[in-house]
Amino acid sequence: MAISARAAAPSVDPVLVEALGPEAESLPPALAARVREALIHAPAPSANAPESAFFDALARCRAPASSMGGIWRARRVNAGIEYALAAVDQALAGVSGVAEILAAAESARLEDGIEQHLSPNLVDRLHNALGSLSRHARDELERARVALADGGAA
Numbered sequence: 001m002a003i004s005a006r007a008a009a010p011s012v013d014p015v016l017v018e019a020l021g022p023e024a025e026s027l028p029p030a031l032a033a034r035v036r037e038a039l040i041h042a043p044a045p046s047a048n049a050p051e052s053a054f055f056d057a058l059a060r061c062r063a064p065a066s067s068m069g070g071i072w073r074a075r076r077v078n079a080g081i082e083y084a085l086a087a088v089d090q091a092l093a094g095v096s097g098v099a100e101i102l103a104a105a106e107s108a109r110l111e112d113g114i115e116q117h118l119s120p121n122l123v124d125r126l127h128n129a130l131g132s133l134s135r136h137a138r139d140e141l142e143r144a145r146v147a148l149a150d151g152g153a154a
Contacts, residue, residue: 015039054108084144091137098130 016024016032019039027035102123109117118126 053111054104056107078147081144081147084140084147087140088137088144091133091140094133095130095137098126098133102126102130 012025013032013036015036016027016039020027020035024032105118105123
């Protein structure tokens with residue numbers, strides 16, 4: 001008895017799909033399990049509760065998706081440069097995502113009130129992540145620049 005390709009494909013948890021939409025498919029399994037547990041154990045929102053400005057602000061500031069490094073495989077550069085440029089692309093996608101979260105959180109803090117905001121500790125960690133991702137992107141870009149200067153194009 002043959003198994004159809006559709007049946008063999010891993011299914012995405014409907015709880016995650018409802019909460020995250022199509023992005024739920026791209027979550028690593030361990031993260032998907034943790035998000036699912038958090039969603040299941042989160043208190044149900046009150047029917048009268050106003051929507052948080054966080055998600056409205058986050059939806060407004062969505063930047064176009066990066067290539068996440070994929071476009072560099074099609075370029076005529078050596079593997080080292082390809083890797084460096086893909087790492088830059090991925091790091092900058094991370095910078096964009098963290099910056100969007102911080103901007104949405106600040107918007108929500110201003111619109112929803114002081115009781116609904118990210119903790120100062122989390123904001124500090126997000127700012128540290130921005131700095132680390134930015135430094136990583138800068139270092140990888142420098143690596144690619146040096147490799148190109150040394151004749152790295154294929």
